[in-house]
Amino acid sequence: MDDSSIRAEWASSHEGVLVVTIDNPPANAMKLTTFRELRELFVNVRDDYVDARCIVLTGHGKIFCAGADTRELSARTTEMQLARSEVSRSCFDAIRRCALPVVGAVNGAAVGAGVVLAASCDIVLASDNAHFSLTEVLIGALGGTRHTARLVPNKLMRYMALTGQRVSAHDVERFGGILQVTSREDLLARALVIAGQIAALSPYGVQMMKESINLTEDLPVTEGYRIEQLYTTIASNLPDAQEAASATREKRKPQWSGQTISLHRTNNPER
DSSP: OTTOSEEEEEOTTSTTEEEEEEOOTTTTOBOHHHHHHHHHHHHHHHHHSTTOOEEEEEESTTEEEOOBOHHHHTTOOHHHHHHHHHHHHHHHHHHHHOSSOEEEEEOSEEETHHHHHHHHSSEEEEETTOEEEOOGGGTTOOOOHHHHTTTSOHHHHHHHHHHOOOEEHHHHHHTTSSSEEEOHHHHHHHHHHHHHHHHTSOHHHHHHHHHHHHHHTTSOHHHHHHHHHHHHHHHTTSHHHHHHHHHHHHTSOOOOOOOOOOSSOTTOOOO
């Protein structure tokens, strides 16, 4: 669609990597239609982009995402806000539960919903000019704290939520929420390298690894490890596991089946 605020393009230098860009000038604010477009892309990515093995999510220009579009929020009612909340929630869930790994490339300010978008990714990189802020308290709203707690420790999340003040990418990196801070010019290239490393692995193995991580993230250690063991049992009997063993013995590069599986629809969010 010509008026779409989401672009999806293949990375020319890395096979199997799909670059998804939020493109809603001037600040990449999230309109209701943007949430819907992003949700549908991540829910249907395996059907619409069958050769995709990893996704890079970034923003166009100098801002990653300036949060919810305030022009839409100015006329909010309870009914409208409840409907909007469902769409945004299912969008974030679609990214987190996407069958393919998602590398976030935060190329500037991430505000409100922008922080949540980054937190929903599996791996996050950021440019050295990037910063993160939860400004909901400044505009009479709440939200974003549960996802932000996946990026930074609880006390830093509370500081962000209770003050609305920004935190630099370097601070988030210091606490492990960001894998690496790069120059703005090098950000996408570095994100593509990591996405390319993932895309070169077994689609079976990568998908099952992400599913097991998502399922066990909030479980106690014993229960979580039990699920990992069950996934290992399944994975070890799939064709790619046998190919990996053969390739190791024969000292050659594995030839993966190129397929994914559906143990359950982890990328089917609330609709």
